[in-house]
Amino acid sequence: MTTTTKFPQLSAIALAVLALGAHCQAMAQETGTADAPATPSAVQKEIQQVVVTGTASAAGTRKIDAAFSITTASEEQLKAAAPISTADIMKIVPGAYAESTGGQSGANIQVRGFPSGSDSPFVSVQMNGNPIYPVPVLSFFEGSSSFRLDDTIERVEVLRGGPSTIYSAGQPGATMNFIMKKGTDTPEGSIRVTGGTGNLRRVDGVYSGKIAEGWYGMIGGFYRVTDGVRKSGFPADDGGQLSAALTRKLDQGELNLYMRSTNDKNAFYTGVPLMSANEGRSISEFPGFDPLTGTLMSNEMRLFTVEAAPGRTLNYDLGDGRGLKSNVFGAEFQQNLNGWQVSNKLNYFNADLNTIAMFTGNNPLRAGDYLTGAIASANGNAAAVAAAGRLATGGAMTYASGGGAVDPNQQVVQAGLWAVEKKLRSFTDEFRVSRDIGANHTLTAGGYVANYSSKDTWFLGNSHLMTATPNARLIDVRLDNGAVVSNKGKEGNIFYAPVASYDGDNTAFFIADEWRVTDSLKLDAGMRREKQRLNATISNLTSVDPDGNPLTLYNNGTSAPSGSFTGLSRDDSVNSFTVGGLYKLGKDSSVFVRANQGHTFIYFDDMRNAGSQAVLDDRSRVPTPKVKQVEVGFKTATPLYSAYVNAFFTDFTGISFQQITTSGVLYSVSGSKGKGAEFELAVRPLAGLQLQLTGNWQDSEYRDNPSIEGNTVQRQPKFQFRFSPSYRIPLGDQALRVYGTFSRVGSRWADQANTQFLPSYETVDLGVLAELSDKLEFRVSATNLTNELGLTEGNSRLTSGNASGPINARPLFGRAVEASLTYRF
Numbered sequence: 001m002t003t004t005t006k007f008p009q010l011s012a013i014a015l016a017v018l019a020l021g022a023h024c025q026a027m028a029q030e031t032g033t034a035d036a037p038a039t040p041s042a043v044q045k046e047i048q049q050v051v052v053t054g055t056a057s058a059a060g061t062r063k064i065d066a067a068f069s070i071t072t073a074s075e076e077q078l079k080a081a082a083p084i085s086t087a088d089i090m091k092i093v094p095g096a097y098a099e100s101t102g103g104q105s106g107a108n109i110q111v112r113g114f115p116s117g118s119d120s121p122f123v124s125v126q127m128n129g130n131p132i133y134p135v136p137v138l139s140f141f142e143g144s145s146s147f148r149l150d151d152t153i154e155r156v157e158v159l160r161g162g163p164s165t166i167y168s169a170g171q172p173g174a175t176m177n178f179i180m181k182k183g184t185d186t187p188e189g190s191i192r193v194t195g196g197t198g199n200l201r202r203v204d205g206v207y208s209g210k211i212a213e214g215w216y217g218m219i220g221g222f223y224r225v226t227d228g229v230r231k232s233g234f235p236a237d238d239g240g241q242l243s244a245a246l247t248r249k250l251d252q253g254e255l256n257l258y259m260r261s262t263n264d265k266n267a268f269y270t271g272v273p274l275m276s277a278n279e280g281r282s283i284s285e286f287p288g289f290d291p292l293t294g295t296l297m298s299n300e301m302r303l304f305t306v307e308a309a310p311g312r313t314l315n316y317d318l319g320d321g322r323g324l325k326s327n328v329f330g331a332e333f334q335q336n337l338n339g340w341q342v343s344n345k346l347n348y349f350n351a352d353l354n355t356i357a358m359f360t361g362n363n364p365l366r367a368g369d370y371l372t373g374a375i376a377s378a379n380g381n382a383a384a385v386a387a388a389g390r391l392a393t394g395g396a397m398t399y400a401s402g403g404g405a406v407d408p409n410q411q412v413v414q415a416g417l418w419a420v421e422k423k424l425r426s427f428t429d430e431f432r433v434s435r436d437i438g439a440n441h442t443l444t445a446g447g448y449v450a451n452y453s454s455k456d457t458w459f460l461g462n463s464h465l466m467t468a469t470p471n472a473r474l475i476d477v478r479l480d481n482g483a484v485v486s487n488k489g490k491e492g493n494i495f496y497a498p499v500a501s502y503d504g505d506n507t508a509f510f511i512a513d514e515w516r517v518t519d520s521l522k523l524d525a526g527m528r529r530e531k532q533r534l535n536a537t538i539s540n541l542t543s544v545d546p547d548g549n550p551l552t553l554y555n556n557g558t559s560a561p562s563g564s565f566t567g568l569s570r571d572d573s574v575n576s577f578t579v580g581g582l583y584k585l586g587k588d589s590s591v592f593v594r595a596n597q598g599h600t601f602i603y604f605d606d607m608r609n610a611g612s613q614a615v616l617d618d619r620s621r622v623p624t625p626k627v628k629q630v631e632v633g634f635k636t637a638t639p640l641y642s643a644y645v646n647a648f649f650t651d652f653t654g655i656s657f658q659q660i661t662t663s664g665v666l667y668s669v670s671g672s673k674g675k676g677a678e679f680e681l682a683v684r685p686l687a688g689l690q691l692q693l694t695g696n697w698q699d700s701e702y703r704d705n706p707s708i709e710g711n712t713v714q715r716q717p718k719f720q721f722r723f724s725p726s727y728r729i730p731l732g733d734q735a736l737r738v739y740g741t742f743s744r745v746g747s748r749w750a751d752q753a754n755t756q757f758l759p760s761y762e763t764v765d766l767g768v769l770a771e772l773s774d775k776l777e778f779r780v781s782a783t784n785l786t787n788e789l790g791l792t793e794g795n796s797r798l799t800s801g802n803a804s805g806p807i808n809a810r811p812l813f814g815r816a817v818e819a820s821l822t823y824r825f
Contacts (some may be wrong), residue, residue, distance in 0.1 A: 022066070045074075047588055047637045049222040052129060052175040053157040054164045056444040056512050057434050058334045058343035064635050065736045067582035068162025068593040069095075069523065069646050071680065074155050080726075080739055080767055082781045082818065086144040087120070088175070093158045094678035095648075095696045096123075097717060097745065099792040101810050102226070104237055104266035105322035106355070108715065108793070109161065112174045112698040113650035114627075115713045117657050117752070118796065120144065121600065122173025128180055128258060130330050130347035131169045134450035134506065137251070139658065140355045140420045141454075145324060147178065148262055151192060151204040152220040152243040154181045160678075161629045161648065165576040165598030166510045166528035168430055168448060172576075172627040180258055182247045183208040183216030189825050196818035198236065200226040208245075229813040230269055230295040233471055234319050236301055239264030253335030260328040267321040268357035269295060271795055271808035272770060273364045273413060273468045279804065280757035283791060286364070286411075286806060287471055287634050292787055292814025296415055297358055298471035301399055304417045306459045306494060307546040308350045309560045314459070316356045316419045326351030341434040348427050350360040355420040360413065361797050364468040364806035368408030371395055374477055374485045383550040384483050392479035397543030397585035400474035400489045411468040411806065412475060414491065416797075419459045426452035440516040444526075448508040454604055456500045460660065461559070463492025468806070484552045496665065497559040499539040506532045512578075520584040528576040530534030530599075536568040570608045570616050572624050574599045589636035592646075600625045606656050609667040621653030623669060644680040653704060657752065659796065670752070672713055674700030688728035688735075695721025702752065711754045715793075717746035734771035741765045750794030750809075761790025763812065780819040787815050 051070050052060035063072060071093045073081070083089045087107030088100040095112035109120035116122050125143035135345045168175070187209030192203040206220030223244040228236025241262035248255040272294055273286035285291055297318055306314040330347040378384055379391045397406040406412075456570035465486045466472035474489025485491055512526030539561035546555050569814045573632045580594035602622060610616040634644030651673040660666075676698030683691045700713040712718075726739035743763045750756035767781035793810040 010705075019096075023086075027202065046125060046642065051157050052179075053126070053175060054159040054162045055165070056165065056167075056432075056442070056514060056526070057341060059341070060434065064588055064590060064637050065522075065582065065584070067522065068594055069160045069631060069633060069644070069678070070162070071158045072155060075153065078149065078153070078156065079779065080769070080781075082691055082765060082767065082783055083149065084783070084813065084816075086125070086147045086149055087142075089149070090123070090158070090174075091743070092694070093174070094159075094680055094694045095160055095698070096158075097675075097715070097720060098811075099715070101468065101792045101812055102319065105168075105324065105353075106140075106150075106268050107144055108143060109142070109144065109174075110716045111703070112676055112678060112696050112716070113648060113700050114173050115652055115655050115670070115672040115702065117659065117714060121291070122171070124169050124171040124173075124175045126168070126175060126177040127260070127328065127347070128256070128330060128332055128345070129168070129177060129333075130345050131426075131428050132347065132349050133424055134169050134428050134452050135504070135603060136169075136171060136294070138422070138454055138603060139421055139660075140322075140761070141353050141424070143323060144176070145353060146326065146349070146351065148222075148264060148324065149240055150220065150222040150243070151190060151206045151242065152181055152218065154179050161524060161596065161631055162594060163512070163524070163580065163596070165514060165578050165579045165596045165627075166526045169428070169450070170448075170508065170528060170530060170576060170598060172596070172600065172629065175365075180243065180245055181206065181208055181218050181220075182245055182256065183210060183218050185210050187361040190256055190822055192820050192822040194818055194820040197816040198226045198228045198231075200224070200818065202226075214249045216249070217654065218245040219243070228267055229816050230267075230293055231470070232267060232295050232297040232512055233299040235265075236267035236321075237265065238319075238321065239266075251564060253333070256332040256578070258328075260326075262324050262326045264325075265320050265323040267297070268355065269810065270358060271360040271793070271810045272296065273411070274788050274807055274809050274811070276807045277804055277806065280794075280807075283758055283759060283789060285789070286468065289468065290814070291789055291811045294470035296360070296413065296466060296468075296470070296472040298473070300474055300601070301358075301417065301464060301466070301472070301489065302417040302429050304462070304464075306419055306457065306462055307555050307558060308494065308497065309544055309558070310546050310548065311547075316417070318358065318417070320354065320356040322353070322355045322357060324351060325388070326353075339435055342432070344429065344431045346427070346429040348363060349425065351424045353422050353424060355418065355422070357418060357784070358415050359797060360415045360795065360808040361463055362414050363808055364411045364413045365794065366398055366408065367406050367410045369414045370412050370465070371397055371408070371477065375479060378483045378485065378553060381550075381553065383556075384553060385481075387550040387810055388481035388483055390481050392481040392483055395477060395479040395485070398476050400476045406475055412465060412810065413468045413472070414463050414465055416463045416492065418462060421457040423455040424453070426450065442514045444512045444514075446510055448506070448510070448530075450504070450506040452504050454490065454500075454502045456498070456502070458499075459494050459497050461492050461495035462490065464489040465491040478805050482551050485554065487552065487554055488679065491554050493555050493558040495559055496541075497561065498608065499561050500604075500608060501537045502607070503535045504532065504604070506517045506530060506601075521581070523581045525579040527576065529573070530576070531573045532570050532601045533573065534569065534602070534604065536604060538568065538608055540564045540566055566612070568610070568613055568616055570602065570607065571602060572601055574601070575625060585636075586639055590634075592631075592633050592635070594629075594631045596629050598627045598629075600655075603657070607656060607660060609656075609665065621654070621669070625652065625654040625656070627652055640684055642680070642682045647677045648675065650674040650700070668705060668707075668752075670705035670708060671703045671825060672700055673703060674698055674713065676700075687729070690726050692724040692726075693721065694724070695719070708752045708754075711752060712749050714749050714752050714754075717748050719746040720744060734773065739767050739769070745790065750796070756794035758791045758794060761788050761812070763788050763790065775824045777824075778820070779822070780817065782815060782817045784812055784815050790811060
């Protein structure tokens with residue numbers, strides 16, 4: 001695998017797209033509009049498309065007239081992208097990079113210039129403009145895990161930066177807003193059956209229409225079961241959801257009620273054994289382990305136990321993974337009252353988002369070397385030596401199931417089987433009122449409230465020794481002095497087991513003004529005042545020996561609640577603002593500029609990591625993060641071509657970082673500065689043909705932390721792009737559409753210290769959509785067609801750099817093919 005930056009590839013593609021666009025535009029100018037390609041309805045929809053995310057008015061504004069960066073995708077565009085999870089949808093968004101190789105849940109999403117580490121602290125997920133959960137990230141939770149995509153979704157809008165700092169949850173990064181379908185006067189529905197790699201079986205259905213005069217409804221959902229691309233021996237994903245909406249049309253207004261119930265189990269994947277050379281710049285397959293389809297998980301370890309305390313043993317199932325069991329209820333109200341535009345959006349969310357998963361630990365090593373280290377460690381344990389009466393001089397390694405000696409040359413690996421129970425609840429409400437106050441000024445004012453909680457029970461550690469093979473076998477280790485290093489594979493204690501209850505309240509007020517200076521020039525400005533109040537009750541911890549036997553080394557020193565608790569609280573108030581302007585160059589083209597200052601507040605995890613009220617009160621140690629951004633952009637959309645290009649500059653202070661290693665939790669604070677550009681370009685030179693190029697370049701570095709000052713912000717490629725051609729071939733009254741995407745993701749650093757290098761990679765996806773009749777369509781799509789071995793994550797459990805030799809890292813899923821048949825009625 002090479003790490004050379006292949007700018008010539010992009011240059012060739014970009015030049016082809018731009019040259020073709022220029023050629024077609026010249027032809028159109030020479031021959032007149034009659035000879036220009038016919039405008040497909042989809043193109044016309046793009047030109048006239050109205051977006052509602054980040055706009056002051058609930059009615060929204062034309063995408064081309066919005067003074068901020070926003071990407072939209074219709075239902076068909078979402079299906080063509082073939083996302084493997086909610087987070088994977090972000091691959092169509094320039095300036096975003098989603099690490100979705102963990103499965104349906106638990107993704108890491110990076111936003112250009114935003115210094116996040118794991119999870120997705122700068123990405124909020126909304127449904128119908130309401131935050132599903134008002135906090136974008138907690139430990140073992142990120143916003144995309146609370147949402148499952150199905151055919152009840154009409155479109156998605158993804159806003160980056162812009163005026164979102166003053167509206168809704170005040171997210172300064174990216175906001176994914178999924179808009180549900182509503183009933184109309186014309187009844188319509190569809191049933192879609194899908195099968196594919198990993199024995200995938202899925203059924204989607206949706207129906208909408210008129211119920212009575214002024215009343216409309218929609219109902220739909222999905223059920224899916226699959227073994228997954230990675231073969232664990234048990235179902236990877238199993239579950240479904242049901243969604244419904246009831247809409248009441250009012251005189252100059254609308255009331256929309258919606259609900260969604262989800263019960264989904266999703267396996268979670270972490271690193272697999274790989275071979276590293278040249279300090280991680282060259283990655284290859286580990287002997288006997290297919291990195292594209294293999295996993296260490298197996299039926300032998302699927303059902304595991306946690307020794308939580310003396311007399312308390314808990315049972316868990318890896319098949320539960322990082323699932324979602326939730327209920328969502330929401331309402332949207334819009335009304336024009338004598339020139340006053342009034343809107344209110346509320347949302348209630350109640351969910352269990354547990355994590356029952358394997359987290360790989362130390363890099364693979366020889367079984368003989370592991371035994372040597374285990375003997376030395378046991379002989380350094382005074383209590384164990386005293387109980388045994390002598391030092392160990394040797395030991396035996398046997399398979400936990402079936403017995404038999406383990407070859408000293410067998411490669412082995414340690415992986416923790418973790419259990420985290422997390423119960424989330426939230427209520428949000430946003431009220432707005434807008435009015436034209438004269439002199440071409442439209443004033444908007446409103447308020448936002450959020451009440452939310454998280455009830456956590458953690459069991460981290462529980463390391464198991466196993467073979468470094470697909471569907472690994474567990475290994476027992478017993479020393480010749482009676483010490484037991486590993487029993488039924490378990491070779492490590494629970495090192496961190498807090499029980500915690502968190503509650504938060506946010507209250508915000510905002511005001512904004514939009515001034516239409518001329519028909520071509522529009523200016524806007526707004527500010528927000530927000531207060532956050534957090535409370536936490538966290539168990540104090542002690543060390544116990546669950547079985548009271550110092551010779552069972554694997555569970556000595558187990559972390560457990562002591563019975564006492566620490567109460568913590570903190571209040572913060574901040575101001576946010578945004579100011580922007582848009583100048584129309586023509587009917588369908590414009591330039592814009594925007595500056596804003598936002599915040600993220602601290603999260604529940606910052607309170608736990610602080611540990612005491614004194615530390616939590618010290619704003620120099622636990623600061624309130626600040627984000628400053630400037631954007632300058634250009635937009636245009638015509639039947640021949642479209643372009644959305646913008647440059648951005650970011651400045652961060654007080655950003656917290658948490659890393660959970662094999663033995664504890666690390667915490668630090670830093671800042672960063674970044675700059676870059678992102679682009680969405682498309683050319684339609686012939687009827688039915690579109691050539692699209694999206695991507696971004698960015699350069700961001702850490703600051704305000706001497707240990708990482710000047711280092712590149714982790715996990716973010718400096719350069720990435722996607723080239724997506726598509727061609728619709730008319731076949732009588734029907735058509736065949738062929739589409740594909742070539743993606744390149746540049747090299748990245750997996751850690752803040754810039755010691756774990758992740759090489760660049762390239763993938764190819766292809767798809768075909770065949771219209772069989774007016775009501776029937778068939779689609780087949782393939783992702784990672786070339787079986788590219790690309791890494792999305794290094795070994796997050798370690799703080800050291802890449803080794804030469806065996807490592808653990810998380811690669812892309814191998815080639816996956818899906819075929820679906822849709823019947824519309």
